[in-house]
Amino acid sequence: MSSNPKLLIIEARFYEEIADALVEGAIQAIEAAGAEYDRISVPGVLEIPAALSMVLTAMENEGPLYDGFVLLGCVIRGETSHYDIVANESARVVMDLIVDADLAVGNGILTVENADQAWARAKVDQKNKGGSAAEAALAMIALRERLGV
Numbered sequence: 001m002s003s004n005p006k007l008l009i010i011e012a013r014f015y016e017e018i019a020d021a022l023v024e025g026a027i028q029a030i031e032a033a034g035a036e037y038d039r040i041s042v043p044g045v046l047e048i049p050a051a052l053s054m055v056l057t058a059m060e061n062e063g064p065l066y067d068g069f070v071l072l073g074c075v076i077r078g079e080t081s082h083y084d085i086v087a088n089e090s091a092r093v094v095m096d097l098i099v100d101a102d103l104a105v106g107n108g109i110l111t112v113e114n115a116d117q118a119w120a121r122a123k124v125d126q127k128n129k130g131g132s133a134a135e136a137a138l139a140m141i142a143l144r145e146r147l148g149v
Contacts, residue, residue, distance in 0.1 A: 003034075004034065004035065004036060005033075005035045005036070005067040005068060005138065005141050006035065006036045006037065006038070006065070006066050006067050007030055007035055007036070007037045007038075007066060007067065007068045007069060007070055007134070007137055007138075008037065008038050008039075008040065008055060008064075008066040008068075008069050008070070009023060009026055009027075009030075009037055009038070009039045009040070009069075009070045009072060009134075010039075010040055010041075010042065010048050010051050010052060010055075010069060010070070010071050010072070011023055011039060011040070011041050011042070011072045011073065012041075012042055012043070012044050012045045012047065012048055012072065012073030012074070012109070013041050013042070013043060013044075014043060014044040014045065014073065014074070015073075015074045015076070015118065018074045018110070018115075018118050018119065018122045019072060019073065019074070021119070021122035021123050021124065021130065022072040022073075022074070022108055022110075022122050022129060022130035022133075023039070023072060023130060024124055024130065025122075025124045025128040025129070025130030025131035025132075025134070026070050026072060026106075026108065026130040026131060026133060026134040027134075028124065028131055029130075029131040029132075029134035029135050029138075030070075030134050030138075033134075033135075033138050035138060037070075038064065038066070040055075044073070044086070045073040045074070045075050045086050045087075045090045045109055046085075046086050046089065046090050048071050048073060048090055048094065048109065049090055049093035049094050049097065052069060052071070052094065052097055052103075053097060055069075056097070056101060056103075067104060067141045068103070068104035068105065068106070068137040068138065068140060068141045069103060069104070069105045069106070069137060070105075070106045070108060070130075070133050070134050070137050071094065071105060071106070071107050071108060071109055071133065072108040072109065072130055072133060073108075073109045073110070074109070074110040074112065074118050074122070075087045075090075075109070075110065075111045075112070076112055076113070076114060076115060076118055077112070077113050077114070083111075087111040090109065091107075091109070094107065094109075102144060102149050103140075104137055104138075104140035104141040104143075104144050105136075105137055105140065106132070106133035106134055106135065106136035106137030106138075106140070107133060107136070108129050108130050108132065108133025108134075110122065110129060
């Protein structure tokens with residue numbers, strides 16, 4: 001892997017405390033790997049794909065360059081079908097961008113039934129999905145470099 005990869009954390013702030021826990025884990029993993037990072041925030045998970053697309057456009061136009069991306073947020077099932085739309089559509093567009101542009105992405109967008117499940121996955125001392133997402137992004141950077149893509 002390049003000696004000092006640079007990642008961009010895109011975090012959805014709809015559930016602020018959960019977002020903070022996810023980001024904490026991601027930053028710890030990134031720093032432990034000796035990598036650098038920037039952060040941008042969006043209102044909710046549905047805005048993550050648009051932000052990622054905007055960043056890719058900016059990179060093509062001499063904007064900041066990133067080796068990989070860490071996507072963080074949380075969708076908690078509610079009483080309506082909005083959960084399904086947010087979870088499915090954001091995942092679909094993110095996957096399209098990843099495949100189309102050969103992106104190194106760690107997807108830490110939680111899709112859960114309730115807040116207890118979200119906290120169990122977000123907390124650094126539990127499942128630490130933010131850290132896992134950062135580690136996945138770093139692994140994909142290394143794979144892309146190994147393959148010469």
